[in-house]
Amino acid sequence: MEGIPMSGDVSQREWQRPEAKVRKERIYEYVLLGCATLTVAITIGIIFTLFSDAVYFFQEYAGLLEGSTADAVREFVAGKEWVPTIEPYSYGLLPLLSGTIVITVAAAAVALPCGLGAAIYLSEYARPTTRAYLKPALEVLAGVPTIVYGYFALAYVTPFLDRFLDLSTFNALSASIMMGIMIIPMVSSISEDAMSAVPDSLRAAGYGLGATKFDVSTRVVVPAAFSGIVSSFILAFSRAIGETMIVTVAAGQNPKMLILDPTRLDENLYDSVQTITSAMVQAAGSDTAGGTPVFWSMFALGLALFVVTFVMNVIADVIQRRYREAY
Amino acid sequence: MGTKTQEHEWVGRSNALTKLRGGAFKYACLGTALFGIVTLLVLLAYVTLDAIELQEAEPIWFAILGVTFVLPVALFGWYVWGTPAADVAKTSVGGVLLAAGLGGFFIVAFTIITPHVWAAYVVFAVFPAIAAVRYGDRLPAIDGSGPAVMATVTLGAIVATVFLEPITAIFAMAKPWLLYLLTLAIPTATALIWWSRTREDRAATIAAAATVGGTIALGLLVEVGVLETGGAPIVFLIGFVLPATIVLAHGYRRGPEARAGLLALPTLVGGVVALVAVAWAQGVPMPNSWIRPEFYLEGPSRTPENAGLYPPIVGSVFMLIVMVVAVFPLGVGAAIYLEEYAPNNRLTRLIRINLTNLAGVPSVVYGLLGLAIIARHFGLGRGTVITAGLTVGLLVLPIVIIASQEAIRSVPDSVREASYGMGASRWQTTREVVLPEAFPGILTGTILALGRAIGETAPLIMIGASTSVSSAPTELFGNATAMPLQIFSWQSRVQPDFRYGVVAAGVITLLVILLGMNAAAIILRNRLEKR
Numbered sequence: 001m002e003g004i005p006m007s008g009d010v011s012q013r014e015w016q017r018p019e020a021k022v023r024k025e026r027i028y029e030y031v032l033l034g035c036a037t038l039t040v041a042i043t044i045g046i047i048f049t050l051f052s053d054a055v056y057f058f059q060e061y062a063g064l065l066e067g068s069t070a071d072a073v074r075e076f077v078a079g080k081e082w083v084p085t086i087e088p089y090s091y092g093l094l095p096l097l098s099g100t101i102v103i104t105v106a107a108a109a110v111a112l113p114c115g116l117g118a119a120i121y122l123s124e125y126a127r128p129t130t131r132a133y134l135k136p137a138l139e140v141l142a143g144v145p146t147i148v149y150g151y152f153a154l155a156y157v158t159p160f161l162d163r164f165l166d167l168s169t170f171n172a173l174s175a176s177i178m179m180g181i182m183i184i185p186m187v188s189s190i191s192e193d194a195m196s197a198v199p200d201s202l203r204a205a206g207y208g209l210g211a212t213k214f215d216v217s218t219r220v221v222v223p224a225a226f227s228g229i230v231s232s233f234i235l236a237f238s239r240a241i242g243e244t245m246i247v248t249v250a251a252g253q254n255p256k257m258l259i260l261d262p263t264r265l266d267e268n269l270y271d272s273v274q275t276i277t278s279a280m281v282q283a284a285g286s287d288t289a290g291g292t293p294v295f296w297s298m299f300a301l302g303l304a305l306f307v308v309t310f311v312m313n314v315i316a317d318v319i320q321r322r323y324r325e326a327y
Numbered sequence: 328m329g330t331k332t333q334e335h336e337w338v339g340r341s342n343a344l345t346k347l348r349g350g351a352f353k354y355a356c357l358g359t360a361l362f363g364i365v366t367l368l369v370l371l372a373y374v375t376l377d378a379i380e381l382q383e384a385e386p387i388w389f390a391i392l393g394v395t396f397v398l399p400v401a402l403f404g405w406y407v408w409g410t411p412a413a414d415v416a417k418t419s420v421g422g423v424l425l426a427a428g429l430g431g432f433f434i435v436a437f438t439i440i441t442p443h444v445w446a447a448y449v450v451f452a453v454f455p456a457i458a459a460v461r462y463g464d465r466l467p468a469i470d471g472s473g474p475a476v477m478a479t480v481t482l483g484a485i486v487a488t489v490f491l492e493p494i495t496a497i498f499a500m501a502k503p504w505l506l507y508l509l510t511l512a513i514p515t516a517t518a519l520i521w522w523s524r525t526r527e528d529r530a531a532t533i534a535a536a537a538t539v540g541g542t543i544a545l546g547l548l549v550e551v552g553v554l555e556t557g558g559a560p561i562v563f564l565i566g567f568v569l570p571a572t573i574v575l576a577h578g579y580r581r582g583p584e585a586r587a588g589l590l591a592l593p594t595l596v597g598g599v600v601a602l603v604a605v606a607w608a609q610g611v612p613m614p615n616s617w618i619r620p621e622f623y624l625e626g627p628s629r630t631p632e633n634a635g636l637y638p639p640i641v642g643s644v645f646m647l648i649v650m651v652v653a654v655f656p657l658g659v660g661a662a663i664y665l666e667e668y669a670p671n672n673r674l675t676r677l678i679r680i681n682l683t684n685l686a687g688v689p690s691v692v693y694g695l696l697g698l699a700i701i702a703r704h705f706g707l708g709r710g711t712v713i714t715a716g717l718t719v720g721l722l723v724l725p726i727v728i729i730a731s732q733e734a735i736r737s738v739p740d741s742v743r744e745a746s747y748g749m750g751a752s753r754w755q756t757t758r759e760v761v762l763p764e765a766f767p768g769i770l771t772g773t774i775l776a777l778g779r780a781i782g783e784t785a786p787l788i789m790i791g792a793s794t795s796v797s798s799a800p801t802e803l804f805g806n807a808t809a810m811p812l813q814i815f816s817w818q819s820r821v822q823p824d825f826r827y828g829v830v831a832a833g834v835i836t837l838l839v840i841l842l843g844m845n846a847a848a849i850i851l852r853n854r855l856e857k858r
Binding site for chain 1: 357
């Protein structure tokens with residue numbers, strides 16, 4: 001409006017934007033590009049920090065072990081003892097990793113069936129009105145702060161389960177149950193998206209062959225949406241591995257190796273364990289000054305955690321994309 | 328029918344068995360879907376009971392509760408059930424409760440930002456920018472005052488920050504209530520009237536008048552000496568009265584039949600007042616609830632009776648302010664770039680892939696990022712409010728971006744094309760057409776992301792925030808504390824009064840705040856999108 005002159009001298013140039021205006025548009029574009037590029041900078045920052053400080057930790061640890069850095073890395077990855085604060089120090093990842101595995105597998109045992117069942121119900125059985133209430137209600141489960149879940153596990157679930165099982169105050173079982181409930185919506189929403197994407201023609205074909213709703217759900221829809229379901233499972237695992245407060249509050253701080261005896265597998269759950277994440281929280285709390293190996297061990301643990309969750313997220317993404325049945 | 332099933336034997340041997348199996352499967356699925364929700368509800372019921380110690384109340388108290396509160400509310404509910412009044416009752420009660428929450432937020436926010444600091448920034452950054460906008464609009468030669476406004480805001484903010492001490496010293500000569508009137512009440516009211524100018528909405532005018540009038544009234548009360556300080560009541564009034572008046576006025580305008588719904592609020596309040604009065608008159612003690620006013624006015628303490636949540640609440644609000652200032656513009660900017668500008672090249676693909684990956688990075692790892700980069704390299708200090716706010720801000724940045732992207736994407740292309748067709752440039756289209764349309768969605772997404780941020784604990788521990796901060800932070804480089812951090816610190820104590828009393832009250836508070844934020848986000852989206 002402003003560019004139109006009052007008199008009638010509409011020259012050729014009126015139809016092009018003035019240079020100053022173009023320049024101004026450029027500035028806006030670069031500012032916005034800067035905002036977007038910052039997200040890449042965050043990732044670079046994370047990777048740089050984790051690597052450089054983890055390397056520093058390995059050098060320090062090598063000094064403690066009186067060996068080379070490679071020895072320190074080997075000790076860290078394959079070591080069976082985690083004694084971060086009392087001499088002789090020992091920084092072995094395996095006890096923490098086994099604690100993480102115990103908790104994650106148990107949480108998955110809750111979340112995968114519940115999430116998958118919820119997804120099937122939402123996608124195949126639920127009426128629109130039921131769906132309108134059930135879906136947001138499920139999402140609420142992921143919105144509750146994790147510290148609250150941790151408190152529930154410690155203060156209510158453990159005393160309740162203690163009536164039936166021989167549990168210690170801090171135990172893996174109640175932490176896993178709460179974590180499982182937390183990741184249900186992760187499984188259910190992604191699986192349900194995959195199931196809803198299965199075209200109705202496949203269902204109709206199933207019904208046309210005389211199949212029941214049960215048959216269609218389990219033998220047509222679930223197999224057709226399989227890649228999405230597997231991908232949701234992996235993402236849920238990844239989320240459980242990275243979850244911190246529930247395990248810190250309710251699962252205790254006892255780094256111990258997994259019991260691999262097949263007859264005593266359940267005992268892994270009754271006692272206190274320590275995961276990678278809760279060891280990080282403990283390290284952050286135990287050294288407020290900074291500068292001891294405990295402090296730097298956080299970054300090595302963070303690196304391990306980042307690598308594991310990153311790889312799982314990528315695998316989930318690849319499965320979802322590559323193995324998707326295209327219709 | 329019977330013969331038909333026999334003819335089609337190949338369908339299945341036994342229909343009864345198939346039916347049973349199908350039904351069992353359906354209800355098993357429903358059961359698994361409900362398992363998590365029901366477990367959470369049971370736990371919430373337990374923690375609520377523990378927080379208000381309802382199980383220790385005397386039977387006579389329950390009788391009084393029934394007669395003074397439950398019965399009138401139930402009768403009222405039965406009376407309006409199924410009429411338009413029920414809808415008005417719901418919206419008016421919900422809206423006024425949310426408005427009260429906003430008022431509370433304002434009180435806390437303005438204990439951190441003193442009236443003088445607030446006035447300094449408004450006078451030096453906001454007023455000149457508004458002037459620039461108005462002046463720019465009047466000049467035909469100037470094409471959009473965008474850069475000028477940005478420059479004015481930045482320059483004004485820098486001036487205000489550098490000369491904060493002399494400026495606040497000058498403003499300290501004025502009464503706080505006068506500063507609030509001039510820099511908060513009148514600008515808010517003006518903005519509201521200007522915004523509602525095209526909407527033929529008298530409610531906004533009434534609300535604006537109520538705000539300004541109420542502020543002046545409170546100020547006069549301070550002058551007369553009835554009130555000691557006018558600050559907290561005034562900011563509460565501004566946060567509370569504006570939205571509450573709008574909600575009530577909308578309820579009133581729904582017509583005479585629906586108007587009865589407005590009585591819901593007096594019924595509820597009257598019920599509570601009657602309950603307290605009758606219980607007091609009869610000498611029946613109220614249940615010894617852990618959720619009580621002192622809980623929100625005191626600091627953490629060694630004894631459960633004196634423990635309070637005041638510093639963590641201030642800390643959480645302070646962190647929220649840091650996050651909104653730092654993350655909201657960045658997130659919206661990135662979303663605009665990705666949706667409106669980004670060419671389909673490698674960089675864009677990298678940014679997109681990176682965004683989904685960032686959303687999956689565990690929160691403790693963000694804590695390490697904050698510790699190493701923000702606290703150490705940038706030198707903002709371990710465990711300070713600004714480090715905490717920026718760290719958690721980076722954590723929720725991907726959520727803000729993804730939500731904003733969705734909001735921007737939902738603006739139909741036809742309006743963009745119409746705008747381009749009239750000769751608008753890309754930025755003009757974005758600013759004048761896309762952003763106003765997408766704003767409700769962006770706002771909703773941001774509030775939801777901030778709700779997520781309020782509940783985060785792990786990053787705060789990782790950046791070295793102390794779990795035993797006993798005073799509220801007053802400056803950006805003060806020691807950070809937050810509600811979940813305090814809950815974490817309390818729950819490690821073994822005394823039952825802490826574990827099942829104080830912590831329960833803290834958990835309920837945190838959950839109610841989260842619920843309020845989520846409800847506000849959803850209501851805002853529904854209301855604004857309807858227009």
